[in-house]
Amino acid sequence: MGKAANSTGAGGMFTATSHDRRKARREGIAKWTFFCACLLLIVPVLAILGYIFFEAWPVLSWEYIWENPRNNSREGGIWAPLIGTFYLVLVSLVIVAPVGILAGVYLNEYAPENWLTRSINMAVTSLAGVPSIVHGLFGAAAFVFAAGLGESLLAASLTIAVMTLPVIITATREALNAVPMAFREACWNMGATRWQTIRTIVLPNSVSGMLTGVILEVARAAGETAPILLTGAIIFTPGVPDTAPDKFFPYYLGDQFMALSMHLHAVSTQIAGIDKEMQFGTAAVLILLILFINSFSAVLRSYLRARKKW
Amino acid sequence: MLLDRTEPLIHALIFFCGWSAIFCVTAIFVFIFKEAAPIVPRLDWGTFFFSLDWNPVPGGEEPAYGALGLLVGTFSVTILGMLIAVPIGLSAAVYISEFAGPKIKESFKIIIELLAAIPSIVWGFIGLVVLSPIIQKLPGVYVGTNLLNGAIIIAFMAVPLIVSISEDALRAVPDSYREGAMALGARKWEIVYRVLFPAAKNGLLAACMLGVGRAVGETMAVLLATGNANNIPHALTDPVKTMTATIASEFGDAEFGGDHYRVLFVIGVLLFIITCAINVTSDIIVKGIRKKHG
Amino acid sequence: MTTTSRTKFNYSAIAVILLIAAACLVSCGKRQTAGQTIQNKGSDTLVQVAQAWAEQYSKVKEGVSVQVAGGGSGQGVKGLIDGTVQIANSSRAIKDQEREQIRQKHGKEVIEFIVGFDGIAVYTHKENPLTTISVEELRKIYADGGSYEEWNQVSAEMEGPIIRASRNNSSGTFVFFREAVCGKGNEFKKTGMVTQSGSKEVVDFIATTEKAIGYSGMGYKTEEVNWLAVSAAKGGQGYEPTLKNVQDGTYPIARPLFLYTVGKPEGAAREYIEWIVSEEGQKIVEAEGFVSLTPGQMQEQRASLD
Structure with missing residues (x-):
């Protein structure tokens, strides 16, 4: 590119000097380096995901999803862990969603600007950064032993609920923050109380954002292994019925349960003589599930954002 | 009206929930510290920090709790992981924020968001089943699950976090800075290097710190990918054992209320303190930026 | 106005979530009375057999559900x-200490059942030419102070470092193997041992690591690994960890597998253990690659139920 500039007019005012050319070259190199960094990040991961799906392809079928594991998970499908993950997510959501949303409401609508609020914010940040295994230790100490719940679905769900609390709080707060102050002021001017304003104006206008938070919680809860490893997930439970409708209600709250993430851990490290496809199949379904939940959240978010009128 | 009477109740509920985060953090600290506490005065801290002898169930007399190997394991995986993740993460953030067109920007952001969502057990599986055989093909490498494997996996897990926080930091730099530099004849690269990096350096630092926090606390991925050998690595391809993996793999065997059980909680307390310090510091840095730029 | 309709949507969504939650709680409560549950947990070595027992037993005996969890003997x-x-x-x-704890907490004795045997096989990569190893050589490889670090110290035709694989440092298998190989009161080498949290992981690791040696239950043997015949002394007759060699006690690294209950088991738990030490239960022990009880031993175990 430097050549062309050189040949048109040597010494002209707007021709590139060697300094300019060097700069241009450096610019090009920099841009490509940055671009390559992105590719270095994205390409191997897409390749690995592709490989996982390729290896998993022979077992992926509706039967694989629908059937319970048999013969030490070497045969059959992944229904029991899948429904276990569903219940884990559901119970943790029932616990954490109201608390998290109300906490977000408090922090955005009520909390005064003082040291106390700052320390709550700091607590939210720290909570988000606590390693999952430490959550597991906490769950084991607090829910399994101290509260006497034993290793159970309820103990694991409570642990997951504590772990995902900051996800919901942060998402709720951001959603509420996006509602223009003028909306609230208009409502207050009409004589509505604070809660009435929140209930009728603020919450309905921030449902989308809160929903995003909830969905992110679901994705996080569905993928975690370390906390449930210590609080109630097990490698195998033969108690899951094979026939509908019973197979939809396999665990009660005091039961230990199978979960998809735990199942992946088990098939990749615990069960001897298992086919490679079964391992990759479990990994593939877990990835698909998480990606599906996340894309759903992304699509929902952009749809609702597009619908916004302000 | 019914609503008026329930309002104080609802307010109380909201206030109560508002405090839930503080309540949870305190509870976590209290519970894990309470389980660790009985051994704190008895534990030989010199051994704990400076010995490689980790032998909780001894064949002979006294158990030994030398966690040096685990500490070194955690930090070597973290440092090597960050050496890989930080350049890639920052470069990707710069590209997305400054160079990419809107379409590429959007699609890269979506892909990176999806990367962030992949659960750690899946990363561990990738390390164990996909990456390990590849690393084993390197000359002189005998064990495929090792420090390098763990670091690569950790890097992939930390990069999305680093990218999104650094991108925020770069975006927070006012456009007037860019325009000013451009008016002086600076190219984009020069703007990035001379203007954006200095202006956003706190945010970028915070991004890297959060990456470190993530790496230190990561459990399932390193459990499957690092080989779990208690030693001080001499080569990039030596297997190592981390603090988190030790808790995850030994908690089940540890006798409830026994010394081993309590020492695992001591490691948990350490992890809790380290990650909290990292997260709170980086949060203060980020908040500082928001205030500065309005 | 749009806001009011959205408000309705918001609250009905919450109502639906709560309803689902309530429904699942109710259904849970109902199922609790329907069948009996036995909680069964412990050794990772036994977890495969335990699962197979549980799976088979759910077909034999309707309404009894056995919940199996691994995690280790402790x-x-x-x-x-x-x-x-x-x-x-x-x-x-x-351990005596554990026995004492149970006595204090529950006021009952622990009852022990032997439900099979496990030979701890020493595995190597399938391309490793070694076929026999002595306990003494194993000690030099594993024990603290042992001199073997390179394969050529074991056999002149081999080279490269010995990669020692091991189970978790507090698992039952680890403790047993250490005592069998290093002798009571001795320790393993302090560093450099690749530890795996599952029995299967050890075998998988050896299958993919050419220079590795490791130990794991004989039930975890796959096509991809060799097991070594173990001799008591160097140059002596080596015995492979086969059914016969373990049952007659010639294989040196074998141990019994236990079930423990607090007090004499009653009801469903009793029937379950009775079934485990019957021929049907023992068939599963063999199918999972462990060593079953001889008919005389079965009789003995059944007797300790009463």
């Missing part, structure tokens, strides 16, 4: 102590 006994587990699986004999 975990199972821990469950007995806090009363969350009815039957603990263990690949090591219960």
Whole structure:
């Protein structure tokens, strides 16, 4: 590119000097380096995901999803862990969603600007950064032993609920923050109380954002292994019925349960003589599930954002 | 009206929930510290920090709790992981924020968001089943699950976090800075290097710190990918054992209320303190930026 | 106005979530009375057999559900102590301290059942030419102060470092192997041992690591690994960890597998253990690659139920 500039007019005012050319070259190199960094990040991961799906392809079928594991998970499908993950997510959501949303409401609508609020914010940040295994230790100490719940679905769900609390709080707060102050002021001017304003104006206008938070919680809860490893997930439970409708209600709250993430851990490290496809199949379904939940959240978010009128 | 009477109740509920985060953090600290506490005065801290002898169930007399190997394991995986993740993460953030067109920007952001969502057990599986055989093909490498494997996996897990926080930091730099530099004849690269990096350096630092926090606390991925050998690595391809993996793999065997059980909680307390310090510091840095730029 | 309709949507969504939650809680409560549950937990070595027992037993006996969890022998006994587990699986004999804890907490004795045997096989990569190893050589490889670090110290035709694989440093298998190989009171080398949290992981690791040696239950043998015949002394007659060699005691690294209960088991738990030490239950032990009880031993175990 430097050549062309050189040949048109040597010494002209707007021709590139060697300094300019060097700069241009450096610019090009920099841009490509940055671009390559992105590719270095994205390409191997897409390749690995592709490989996982390729290896998993022979077992992926509706039967694989629908059937319970048999013969030490070497045969059959992944229904029991899948429904276990569903219940884990559901119970943790029932616990954490109201608390998290109300906490977000408090922090955005009520909390005064003082040291106390700052320390709550700091607590939210720290909570988000606590390693999952430490959550597991906490769950084991607090829910399994101290509260006497034993290793159970309820103990694991409570642990997951504590772990995902900051996800919901942060998402709720951001959603509420996006509602223009003028909306609230208009409502207050009409004589509505604070809660009435929140209930009728603020919450309905921030449902989308809160929903995003909830969905992110679901994705996080569905993928975690370390906390449930210590609080109630097990490698195998033969108690899951094979026939509908019973197979939809396999665990009660005091039961230990199978979960998809735990199942992946088990098939990749615990069960001897298992086919490679079964391992990759479990990994593939877990990835698909998480990606599906996340894309759903992304699509929902952009749809609702597009619908916004302000 | 019914609503008026329930309002104080609802307010109380909201206030109560508002405090839930503080309540949870305190509870976590209290519970894990309470389980660790009985051994704190008895534990030989010199051994704990400076010995490689980790032998909780001894064949002979006294158990030994030398966690040096685990500490070194955690930090070597973290440092090597960050050496890989930080350049890639920052470069990707710069590209997305400054160079990419809107379409590429959007699609890269979506892909990176999806990367962030992949659960750690899946990363561990990738390390164990996909990456390990590849690393084993390197000359002189005998064990495929090792420090390098763990670091690569950790890097992939930390990069999305680093990218999104650094991108925020770069975006927070006012456009007037860019325009000013451009008016002086600076190219984009020069703007990035001379203007954006200095202006956003706190945010970028915070991004890297959060990456470190993530790496230190990561459990399932390193459990499957690092080989779990208690030693001080001499080569990039030596297997190592981390603090988190030790808790995850030994908690089940540890006798409830026994010394081993309590020492695992001591490691948990350490992890809790380290990650909290990292997260709170980086949060203060980020908040500082928001205030500065309005 | 749009806001009011959205408000309705918001609250009905919450109502639906709560309803679902309530429904699942109710259904849970109902199922609780329908069948009996036995909590069974412990040794990772036994977890495969335990699962197979549980799976088969759910066909034999309707309405009894056995919940199986691994986690290690200690975990199972821990469950007995806090009363969350009815039957603990263990690949090591219960410690006196644990026995005492149970006595204090529950006022009952621990009852022990032997339900099979496990030979701890020494595995190598399938391309490793070694076929026999002596306990003494194993000691030099594993024990603290042992001199073997390179394969050429074991056999002149081999080279490269010895990669030692091991189970978790507190698992029953680890403790047993250490005592069998290093002798009572001795330790393993302090560093450099690649530890795996599962029995299967050890075998998988060896299958993919050419220079590795490791130990794991004989039930975990795959096509991809060799097991070594073990001799008591160097140059002596080596015995492979086969059914016969373990049953007659010629294979040197073998141990019994235990179930523990608090007090004599009653009801469903009793029937379950009775079934385990019957021929049908023992068939599963063999199918999973472990060593079953001889008919005389079965008789003995059944007797300790009464």
